[in-house]
Amino acid sequence: MIETIGILGGGQLGRMLTLEAKRMGYRVVTLEPFPNSPTGQIADEQIVAAYDDPRAIGELGARSDVTTYEFENIPLDSVLLLEREGRLVRPDAAALRITQDRVLEKTFVRECGIGTAPFAPVADARELDVVIGELGFPAVMKTARGGYDGKGQWVVRDAHAAHAALAEARGAQLIFERFVPFDLEVSIICARGADGTSIAFPASENQHDHGVLATSIVPARISPEIAARVRAAAETIGERLGIVGAYCVEFFVAGDEVLVNEIAPRVHNSGHYSLDATQISQYEAHVRAICDLPLVEPYLFSPAVMINILGDGTGDELDGIVELLSDPDAKLHLYGKAHAALRRKMGHVTILGKTVAAALAKAERARAVLSWKARPSALAR
Ligand SMILES: Nc1ncnc2c1ncn2[C@@H]1O[C@H](COP(=O)(O)OP(=O)(O)O)[C@@H](O)[C@H]1O
Ligand SMILES: [Mg+2]
Incomplete structure (x- = not known):
């Protein structure tokens, strides 16, 4: 019987996972190098250690009946x-190995018979010239491993910029992808049980700013036919990877083409809306999947728009909360992070609406009323 869940990683995804796990009666232990992490503030215990500390990893395993992770850039060796x-x-090490490397990941997606942007691995200047000749510009160069929130990426329009990006990557393995002139980006959260049961949340339409998710619109404004293809592709991927747990697949939709951009073997920012707009959240679905509880098909109470609250570097105190919460359709989530560094994910707001258009209009107002200011104590200093 599973009583204690171990989580590698201490960020906001782990925090929301922990809140749902605690509601369902589980104990939670997290391992994260920074004390008082967003997850650690809620969990029963936090092991403060590096993700590659074998003794601490062993300790996490010993204290947990099942271990999971809240981001994929943890060392494979630890799993x-x-x-x-x-x-x-x-999910197990086999699924993590593929999804934490963009080259393995896109190769795997192609092997499933699912489209991706044309891509090729690049390790050095000679390979880069060959790939430029084959794929052309514009392109996006990304580190194969370790990237998130648009970090480790360069949009390049000519050979000069591509070589500059290669130099900046300092020998890291790269992937070179054709830039996809997409109409929109969508993602879908699925969850899969050990018995092969699979459920899917409504697809969300995602808008990014500087590579960071800014807005998720649910349901995505795509045809039922595209929505069905997105779900089918994501379920094929989950099955072929043998994932047990919640996972997310991101897509580019270009005309009637649906291309996979990436797979996250974990709960995902674009699924936050499920805490407020569906009868079961992605976090509960993950807990159910990894604890061998029944998976049920999620249904949407109403259209929803999620906006991320990102730091801007001007201060650590969020202003406008009173005005925001005067809206009966606004749900505020804050992650307990002390410093609002530029583009750091500090919280999010989910706005429910009778229609997507109504929720979107309110979400824009919500974004406008929130701002950062210096804490009074910081001003006094
Ligand atoms: N090949 C591409 N063509 C067009 N836009 C891209 C491409 N790759 C990435 N992007 C843009 O950058 C964002 C972040 O890239 P992604 O590969 O999802 O990395 P991350 O791990 O940082 O989320 C995407 O959501 C998309 O908006
Ligand atoms: Mg992404």
Whole structure:
């Protein structure tokens, strides 16, 4: 029987996962290098250690009945270590290995018969010249591993810029992708049980700013036919990866083409809306999947728009909360982070509406009333 869930990572995804797990009666232990992390503030215990500290990883495994992770850039070796010690890790190391490397990931998606942007791996200047000749511009160069929120990416329009990006990457393995002139981006959260049961949340339409998710609109404004293809592709991917847990697949929609951009073997920013707009959240779905509880098909109470609250570097105190919460359709989520650095994810707001258009209009107002200011104590200093 599963009583304690271990979470590698201490960010906001782990925090919301923990809140749902605690509601359902589980104990939670998190491992994260920074004390008092967003997850650690809610969890029963936080092990303060590096993600590659074998003793601490062993400790996490020993204290947990099942271990999971809230972001995919943890060392694969740590998950392999847990598995070698006979610990249950969900999703497992095989799924993590593929999804934490953009080259393996896109190769795998192609092998599933699903489209991606044309891509090629690039390790050095000679390879880069060959790839430029084959794929052309504009393109996006990304580090194969370790990137998130648009970090480790360069949009390049000519060979000069591509070589500059290569130099900036300092020897990291890269992927070179054709830039996709998409109509819109969508993502879908699915969850899969150990028995192969699969459920899917309504697809969300995502708008990014500087590579960071800014807005998610649910349901995505796509035809039922495109929505069905998105779901089918995501379910094929989950099945072929053997994922147990919640996962997210991001897509570019260009005309009637649907291309996979990336897979996250975990709960995802674009699924936050499910805490407020569906009868079961992505976090509960993940808990159910990894704890062998029944997975049920989510249904939407109403259209919803989620906006991320990002730091802008001007101050750490959020202003406008009173005005925001005067709206009966606004749900505020804050992550307990002390410093609102530029583009750091500090919280989000979900706005419910009778229609997507109504929720979007309110979401724009919500974005406008929120701002950052210096804390009074900081001003006095
Ligand atoms: N090949 C591409 N063509 C067009 N836009 C892209 C491409 N790759 C990435 N982007 C844009 O950058 C965003 C972040 O890239 P992504 O590959 O999802 O990395 P991350 O891991 O940082 O989320 C995407 O959501 C999309 O808006
Ligand atoms: Mg992404």
